[in-house]
Amino acid sequence: MKILEKVLWAVDFDEDHDNSVVKTMRIARQFGNEIVLLHVLPNDLKNSSFQNSVEKSVTGELEKLRESLGSSGEYKVSMNLVYGNVVERILDVAEEEDVNIILVNPGTPHLKKPGKLGLNARKIIRNSRKPVGIISDDSPRDTKHIICPVDFSEPSGVALNTAILAAKKSESKLSVISVYEPIEITSSRLIKVGVDQKAENDRWFELFTKDFEDFISGFDFLGMEFETVLLRGTPHEEIVKFSQNASWLFMGSTGKTGLRRVFMGSVSEKVTREVPSNIIVTKSEEVFRLRIATEIEDIDKHYKRWNDLSDLGFYKEALAQYKLCLQVNEMHLPSIKSLANLYEELKEYRQAEYYHKLVTTILERLMDRKIEEEVRKHYRLKN
Numbered sequence: 001m002k003i004l005e006k007v008l009w010a011v012d013f014d015e016d017h018d019n020s021v022v023k024t025m026r027i028a029r030q031f032g033n034e035i036v037l038l039h040v041l042p043n044d045l046k047n048s049s050f051q052n053s054v055e056k057s058v059t060g061e062l063e064k065l066r067e068s069l070g071s072s073g074e075y076k077v078s079m080n081l082v083y084g085n086v087v088e089r090i091l092d093v094a095e096e097e098d099v100n101i102i103l104v105n106p107g108t109p110h111l112k113k114p115g116k117l118g119l120n121a122r123k124i125i126r127n128s129r130k131p132v133g134i135i136s137d138d139s140p141r142d143t144k145h146i147i148c149p150v151d152f153s154e155p156s157g158v159a160l161n162t163a164i165l166a167a168k169k170s171e172s173k174l175s176v177i178s179v180y181e182p183i184e185i186t187s188s189r190l191i192k193v194g195v196d197q198k199a200e201n202d203r204w205f206e207l208f209t210k211d212f213e214d215f216i217s218g219f220d221f222l223g224m225e226f227e228t229v230l231l232r233g234t235p236h237e238e239i240v241k242f243s244q245n246a247s248w249l250f251m252g253s254t255g256k257t258g259l260r261r262v263f264m265g266s267v268s269e270k271v272t273r274e275v276p277s278n279i280i281v282t283k284s285e286e287v288f289r290l291r292i293a294t295e296i297e298d299i300d301k302h303y304k305r306w307n308d309l310s311d312l313g314f315y316k317e318a319l320a321q322y323k324l325c326l327q328v329n330e331m332h333l334p335s336i337k338s339l340a341n342l343y344e345e346l347k348e349y350r351q352a353e354y355y356h357k358l359v360t361t362i363l364e365r366l367m368d369r370k371i372e373e374e375v376r377k378h379y380r381l382k383n
Contacts, residue, residue: 010104021065041083080093106136122273147277250282333362
C-alpha cells in the first residue's frame with residue numbers, strides 16, 4: 001500500500017546525488033505514489049543574458065534525475081523549476097503541491113556554524129509546517145534499524161506514530177529512546193543542608209521512567225520488533241551516540257525559539273547537524289496519510305490493500321474495510337478469516353469466535369452444496 005501521496009525532493013546541484021537517488025527510489029517504492037523534483041534559481045538570473053542557457057542546463061540535469069528515479073515505472077516523477085529565495089520557494093511549493101514530506105540534502109555547512117547540516121537545510125526544518133527528511137550522504141551500517149527519541153511532547157508523539165508506521169512498512173526494528181539529563185547541585189546552601197545529588201537524581205529518574213512508560217502506553221507496537229531505551233546524559237550527545245548505525249532517525253520539533261524552545265526544539269537542531277543517519281523531523285503534521293476507499297470496485301484488489309492496513313497497525317481501519325467487503329459478498333471467506341484472526345490478535349475473543357464459527361458454517365454450506373450438485377449430476381447421468 002502506498003501511503004505517501006507526494007514526496008518533494010528539493011535538489012541542489014552542488015552535491016553528488018548518486019546516494020540520494022538510491023534512497024529516494026527506496027522511499028518511493030515502499031511508500032510513495034509521486035516524486036516532485038524541485039530546483040530553485042535566484043531571482044537575479046531572470047532577464048539576464050544567460051538565463052536561457054542556465055535554465056536549459058538545469059532542466060537537462062532534472063531530466064536525468066527523473067529518468068533515474070522513474071526507470072521502474074512504479075511511481076510518477078514530475079519536475080518543477082522556480083525562481084526566488086531557496087527556502088521560501090521550497091516551502092511555498094510544498095504547500096501548493098500538498099506534499100507529505102520535503103526531502104533535502106544536508107547542504108554545505110555554514111562557516112560560522114560548523115556542523116553536518118547546511119544553513120538552508122536548517123532553515124527549512126525550522127520553518128516548515130511539513131515534515132522534512134534529510135538524506136544522509138553516509139551509508140548506514142544497519143539498514144533495518146529506526147530510532148525515535150521522545151520527550152513526551154505532542155511533536156515527539158507525531159514522530160513516534162510516523163516511526164512505527166515506517167518500521168512496520170519496511171520491516172525494521174524500532175528503538176524508542178528518551179534521555180534523562182541529570183541535575184547538578186551547585187548551591188552551597190543545598191549542599192550544607194545535606195541534599196544528596198545522587199539520591200535526588202535517582203528520584204527524578206524514577207519519575208522520568210514513569211512518564212516514559214505512560215507515554216509509550218499510548219502507542220500500538222503490535223506485530224513489530226521494538227525496544228524502549230532510557231539513557232542518562234546530555235540529550236543531543238546521547239541521541240547522536242545511539243544513532244550512529246541507524247538507517248533512519250525520526251524526531252519531533254516544536255520550531256520554537258529562545259525561552260520557549262523545549263527539548264525537541266533545541267535538541268533536534270543539534271542532532272540534525274551531527275547524526276550520520278537519514279533523518280525525518282516532524283512538527284504537527286503526520287508524514288503518512290491514509291486514503292481509504294469507500295466503495296469497492298475489485299474485491300480481491302481491495303482485500304489485499306486492507307491486509308496491508310492490518311500489517312501496518314491500522315486495525316480499526318482494516319476491520320471496517322473487511323466488513324465493507326462482506327457488504328458486497330457476505331460469503332467472502334478471505335475477509336471473514338482475516339476478521340477472525342484480527343479480532344484474536346486484538347484479544348477480542350468473543351468477536352474472533354463468532355467469525356471463526358462463520359467460516360466453519362460457510363465451508364459446511366459450500367460442502368453440502370457441492371455434495372448436492374454431485375448427487376444431481378449422478379442422477380442426471382443415470383436417467
